Amino acid sequence: MSVITIEKKILQKNDEVAQQNRGLFKRGNIFVINLVSSPGSGKTSLLEKTLLRLKDRIRIAVVEGDVQTDLDAQRVAKFGVSVVQVVTNGACHLEAKLVQDAISNIDLRDVRLLVIENVGNLVCPAGYDLGEAMKVVVLSTTEGDDKPLKYPAMFRNSSALVINKIDLLPYVNCNLDALKSNALRINPNLKVFQTACTTEAGIEEWSSWLECQTRKS
Amino acid sequence: MSVITIEKKILQKNDEVAQQNRGLFKRGNIFVINLVSSPGSGKTSLLEKTLLRLKDRIRIAVVEGDVQTDLDAQRVAKFGVSVVQVVTNGACHLEAKLVQDAISNIDLRDVRLLVIENVGNLVCPAGYDLGEAMKVVVLSTTEGDDKPLKYPAMFRNSSALVINKIDLLPYVNCNLDALKSNALRINPNLKVFQTACTTEAGIEEWSSWLECQTRKS
Numbered sequence: 001m002s003v004i005t006i007e008k009k010i011l012q013k014n015d016e017v018a019q020q021n022r023g024l025f026k027r028g029n030i031f032v033i034n035l036v037s038s039p040g041s042g043k044t045s046l047l048e049k050t051l052l053r054l055k056d057r058i059r060i061a062v063v064e065g066d067v068q069t070d071l072d073a074q075r076v077a078k079f080g081v082s083v084v085q086v087v088t089n090g091a092c093h094l095e096a097k098l099v100q101d102a103i104s105n106i107d108l109r110d111v112r113l114l115v116i117e118n119v120g121n122l123v124c125p126a127g128y129d130l131g132e133a134m135k136v137v138v139l140s141t142t143e144g145d146d147k148p149l150k151y152p153a154m155f156r157n158s159s160a161l162v163i164n165k166i167d168l169l170p171y172v173n174c175n176l177d178a179l180k181s182n183a184l185r186i187n188p189n190l191k192v193f194q195t196a197c198t199t200e201a202g203i204e205e206w207s208s209w210l211e212c213q214t215r216k217s
Numbered sequence: 218m219s220v221i222t223i224e225k226k227i228l229q230k231n232d233e234v235a236q237q238n239r240g241l242f243k244r245g246n247i248f249v250i251n252l253v254s255s256p257g258s259g260k261t262s263l264l265e266k267t268l269l270r271l272k273d274r275i276r277i278a279v280v281e282g283d284v285q286t287d288l289d290a291q292r293v294a295k296f297g298v299s300v301v302q303v304v305t306n307g308a309c310h311l312e313a314k315l316v317q318d319a320i321s322n323i324d325l326r327d328v329r330l331l332v333i334e335n336v337g338n339l340v341c342p343a344g345y346d347l348g349e350a351m352k353v354v355v356l357s358t359t360e361g362d363d364k365p366l367k368y369p370a371m372f373r374n375s376s377a378l379v380i381n382k383i384d385l386l387p388y389v390n391c392n393l394d395a396l397k398s399n400a401l402r403i404n405p406n407l408k409v410f411q412t413a414c415t416t417e418a419g420i421e422e423w424s425s426w427l428e429c430q431t432r433k434s
Binding site for chain 1: 255284366382
């Protein structure tokens with residue numbers, strides 16, 4: 001019983017800090033997405049492609065969450081954007097306080113878009129508000145079309161779904177229509193994109209949409 | 218501080234129940250593996266292929282862990298083995314008590330091999346002993362070769378690594394040698410297999426090894 005109480009307190013405290021983050025982002029006119037997915041869905045590759053398209057059009061900063069390494073931050077830093085690595089030391093998700101600490105290390109002046117790449121985990125990050133404008137869930141076709149049904153919270157709490165690695169569809173057991181229909185059954189409001197970072201398929205559409213969301217925020 | 222204490226108590230309690238499970242398995246002469254991975258690595262497909270090879274040679278039972286559905290249990294039940302579905306209702310890992318409750322619903326007489334398929338999550342299940350003889354981590358080539366470095370606890374706590382979907386190597390950005398070397402850097406004792414459920418590559422070797430482990434236990 002005490003466990004549940006503590007857990008509630010953790011989430012309540014997280015929500016308070018998330019609201020502080022949200023206020024800061026609003027005052028700074030910064031559009032923030034929380035990029036979530038399983039390990040290896042291609043979040044970082046998608047981010048690289050997105051940075052390539054948008055970095056000279058809008059000012060972007062990145063917070064990289066990782067259990068142990070700074071490999072992703074190294075990849076992102078090559079694009080010349082501000083990036084902070086948060087290493088959770090084994091913890092399975094980012095929390096609002098970690099983001100708050102991270103962004104205190106970035107110069108947010110003139111930044112219009114902040115991308116928070118969460119730890120690769122399709123379960124736990126669903127429950128943690130970081131102060132973002134929206135969660136964007138990335139799902140690789142290689143993971144199979146049943147995943148929205150098996151991990152519904154993440155799809156319910158996201159505003160957009162990027163179905164990545166569509167170039168692999170001929171080789172994997174994944175029905176794209178079934179995947180979309182399963183996702184929309186969980187959340188009819190999901191904006192759905194289909195991308196492949198190797199072929200650039202869908203990257204233009206996704207990046208343009210993200211730029212529009214940023215400009216209108 | 219109280220959170221850490223509670224967390225320790227949870228893990229301590231879990232370990233106690235895991236030891237009870239381990240005693241039960243030992244008395245029953247049952248070899249138990251805890252199959253762990255990211256969502257969509259192909260755990261259930263690997264299990265299907267394994268059951269096809271071994272179900273008429275040794276008596277097998279399965280515990281299926283899932284956040285929300287019983288889709289995997291339905292797939293496994295087709296092979297005529299005893300299977301129990303544990304739905305964690307949003308929780309990100311199986312705990313020993315859930316397994317204890319689950320196996321009380323299976324007739325374990327003559328069962329020699331029990332496969333526990335954990336929730337798809339490369340982080341949290343690493344910390345929870347279920348009473349198994351070993352953890353087996355499945356990693357799909359589509360997830361990339363850096364994953365052992367990024368999620369080290371799971372590779373450190375596993376005895377075997379099944380690199381799955383090797384048929385997709387020509388199409389994905391994954392260096393098999395780098396993947397193996399990264400995994401062995403984290404855990405030099407890992408027994409490594411390479412499989413593809415679509416082509417049956419490596420399935421015989423993996424199944425034979427599992428049968429030997431079971432018979433010698």
